[in-house]
Amino acid sequence: MKVNHNFANIAQSYLFSTIAQKVADYTAAHPDAPVIRMGIGDVTLPLPQASIDAMHAAVDELSHQESFRGYGPEQGYGFLKDAIQAYYASHGTQLEADEIFVSDGAKSDVGNILDLFDQDNTVLVPDPVYPVYVDTNTMAGRKILYMDANESNGFLPLPDPAVKADIIYLCSPNNPTGAVYDRAGLKAWVDYALENQAVILFDAAYECFVADENLPRSIFEIEGAKKCAIEFCSFSKTAGFTGTRCGYTVVPLELEFEGMNLNKMWLRRQTTKFNGVAYIVQRGAAAVFTEEGVKQVQEHLDYYRENARILADAMDELGIWYTGGKNSPYIWLKCPNGMESWEFFDYLLENANVVGTPGAGFGENGKNFFRLTAFGDREKTKEAVERIKKLFS
Numbered sequence: 001m002k003v004n005h006n007f008a009n010i011a012q013s014y015l016f017s018t019i020a021q022k023v024a025d026y027t028a029a030h031p032d033a034p035v036i037r038m039g040i041g042d043v044t045l046p047l048p049q050a051s052i053d054a055m056h057a058a059v060d061e062l063s064h065q066e067s068f069r070g071y072g073p074e075q076g077y078g079f080l081k082d083a084i085q086a087y088y089a090s091h092g093t094q095l096e097a098d099e100i101f102v103s104d105g106a107k108s109d110v111g112n113i114l115d116l117f118d119q120d121n122t123v124l125v126p127d128p129v130y131p132v133y134v135d136t137n138t139m140a141g142r143k144i145l146y147m148d149a150n151e152s153n154g155f156l157p158l159p160d161p162a163v164k165a166d167i168i169y170l171c172s173p174n175n176p177t178g179a180v181y182d183r184a185g186l187k188a189w190v191d192y193a194l195e196n197q198a199v200i201l202f203d204a205a206y207e208c209f210v211a212d213e214n215l216p217r218s219i220f221e222i223e224g225a226k227k228c229a230i231e232f233c234s235f236s237k238t239a240g241f242t243g244t245r246c247g248y249t250v251v252p253l254e255l256e257f258e259g260m261n262l263n264k265m266w267l268r269r270q271t272t273k274f275n276g277v278a279y280i281v282q283r284g285a286a287a288v289f290t291e292e293g294v295k296q297v298q299e300h301l302d303y304y305r306e307n308a309r310i311l312a313d314a315m316d317e318l319g320i321w322y323t324g325g326k327n328s329p330y331i332w333l334k335c336p337n338g339m340e341s342w343e344f345f346d347y348l349l350e351n352a353n354v355v356g357t358p359g360a361g362f363g364e365n366g367k368n369f370f371r372l373t374a375f376g377d378r379e380k381t382k383e384a385v386e387r388i389k390k391l392f393s
Contacts, residue, residue: 076102178324
């Protein structure tokens, strides 16, 4: 027996495990320290009441013989797919129901979609980057190239005609940088993909935070995208389903390479390796799109947006360069005083008892940057901001 050495090489360390250990060590040595965690992008508000009510009703259904349900369709129940289809239509994007696949979250599908592609494909990812894009392809042994996301381009790199890639990862609004592509930027990537017979894997997990109507929420708002892109979405940040697990992936019916239809391939993959999301969870997800659900979700999003504004205003006051904070729940700031990100992590933890995420954990281009999340409690966000302002004003 031989282990996967590509996997073994990355299994020894993980960004958030390292952060957790550092914080655990610090709190053990300083048990009374009032540490505020603004690192991992987990939500803090409860599920919308509309979802809770729908899930309770679904539990009741399963308690009666006449309304009991067993295995559901691997690609998702029609009632949820119809709701997602209508959601896209409300933003001007038309989808077929058969293009929507309900899953247990965007993270799973971002990794699992690679089952459709040969190992010999060259992968292009931004630097800095959400680690899952790199790690899943490293496990598979694929060649990985990096696009240069940096301060000068606002962490929104555009295609380099000299670089040839087969699989392209884009995330907008971006994790970790909070930067958002405009239509011209996404059009440049769609044109590149079509010219190079490449596929774009578009992570739209944070699309719900796009408030500017001039910015695209879906890559399918761009002409030609259905011939070259797959989109991944999530209820985690939209409606607080981080612990409930539900998302969806859009694979266009017209997406084909080498005469093979990727929609049909993904359907076959899911029916082979996935038994679908629980009925109870899907009922809760569908309730997100009801009149009450939309209202409640908007209230939650506004809460997080206000947290982001508070963080962004503090950066403005301190004269610290950053991206995000608008149309995104993340602040990606340039570390003050020329510090590198892990140095800044330690400094902030020790002197302000605030935890963030070092940019170096997202790639070489992140070594002088730091991520703060707006998903925290309002009062703790305000307190963290006051501590940071006191430290650097």
